[in-house]
Amino acid sequence: MKIREIAALAKAQVYCCEEFLDGEVHSACGSDMMSDVLAFVKDQGLLITGLVNPQVVRTAEMMDMRAILFVRGKKPTPEILALAKQCEIVIMASELRMFEACGTIYESGLKGGVLQ
Amino acid sequence: MSAPLVYRYDIDGENFTSAGEASVKVKKSLRQLGLSQDIIRRVSIAMYEGEINMVIHANGGCATVSVYPEKIEIVLDDKGPGIPNIDLAMQEGFSTAPERIRSLGFGAGMGLPNMKANTDEMKIETTVGVGTKITMTVNVNR
Ligand SMILES: Nc1ncnc2c1ncn2[C@@H]1O[C@H](COP(=O)(O)OP(=O)(O)OP(=O)(O)O)[C@@H](O)[C@H]1O
Numbered sequence: 393m394k395i396r397e398i399a400a401l402a403k404a405q406v407y408c409c410e411e412f413l414d415g416e417v418h419s420a421c422g423s424d425m426m427s428d429v430l431a432f433v434k435d436q437g438l439l440i441t442g443l444v445n446p447q448v449v450r451t452a453e454m455m456d457m458r459a460i461l462f463v464r465g466k467k468p469t470p471e472i473l474a475l476a477k478q479c480e481i482v483i484m485a486s487e488l489r490m491f492e493a494c495g496t497i498y499e500s501g502l503k504g505g506v507l508q
Numbered sequence: 509m510s511a512p513l514v515y516r517y518d519i520d521g522e523n524f525t526s527a528g529e530a531s532v533k534v535k536k537s538l539r540q541l542g543l544s545q546d547i548i549r550r551v552s553i554a555m556y557e558g559e560i561n562m563v564i565h566a567n568g569g570c571a572t573v574s575v576y577p578e579k580i581e582i583v584l585d586d587k588g589p590g591i592p593n594i595d596l597a598m599q600e601g602f603s604t605a606p607e608r609i610r611s612l613g614f615g616a617g618m619g620l621p622n623m624k625a626n627t628d629e630m631k632i633e634t635t636v637g638v639g640t641k642i643t644m645t646v647n648v649n650r
């Protein structure tokens with residue numbers, strides 16, 4: 393699924409790296425615990441989270457993820473955006489809650505992917 | 509064995525906001541060296557977990573990454589409180605992280621086992637009250 397379609401599904405605002413919106417992700421992971429993302433994620437290209445700090449971007453970068461969707465109306469800080477630009481990670485933010493965001497995107501065809 | 513390429517970073521323990529900066533830099537450097545994505549990701553995850561540990565458990569320290577033709581070695585050295593029981597610390601789910609750290613997205617007790625899972629070798633040398641030195645190796649099969 394294109395990152396652009398994910399933004400539309402989640403009615404998300406895109407904050408940076410619009411030039412990568414046509415990039416494809418094949419699965420996603422939803423978590424507020426970066427420890428779990430680091431330990432269990434395998435090849436998910438999208439991180440859906442309600443946690444807002446620079447470690448979210450660094451965690452995504454370590455896992456080679458292409459996009460981050462912040463949920464529950466959380467807004468990315470300038471620091472997060474600067475880091476995301478540097479790492480070429482698309483940042484989006486939606487008013488949806490975690491469960492709704494994951495459900496909507498899953499229902500439209502993006503799956504959870506393989507666990508390690 | 510030819511001389512390794514060495515990257516060295518001081519890890520600031522006062523400032524959680526910067527935790528993980530060194531790992532991001534190392535990842536960029538390894539990409540420039542043209543190593544495979546799988547190797548780079550394993551090194552990145554192991555180092556990032558170790559770097560975060562030094563910040564949240566040991567008040568910072570020093571990270572050294574040495575790139576040899578056949579392996580990448582990561583050494584994380586700190587002067588923190590040490591680990592009283594390594595077997596316990598290595599168990600998935602064991603964590604002494606306070607609630608404040610959990611609210612930042614860490615402290616699930618997954619880091620050390622994840623470091624082991626992503627590396628070919630991992631050695632922990634630790635003395636309570638003195639510090640901890642973790643040496644990890646990822647083999648590069650070209
Ligand atoms: N460098 C260190 N110095 C002192 N104690 C450490 C160090 N690294 C780990 N520990 C101890 O080992 C425990 C387990 O570490 P581990 O990385 O597995 O989990 P965590 O850091 O608590 O949580 P997570 O890694 O999931 O965010 C820690 O809670 C801490 O008590």
Ligand SMILES: [Mg+2]
Pocket residue numbers: 557560561615618619620
């Ligand atoms: Mg840890």
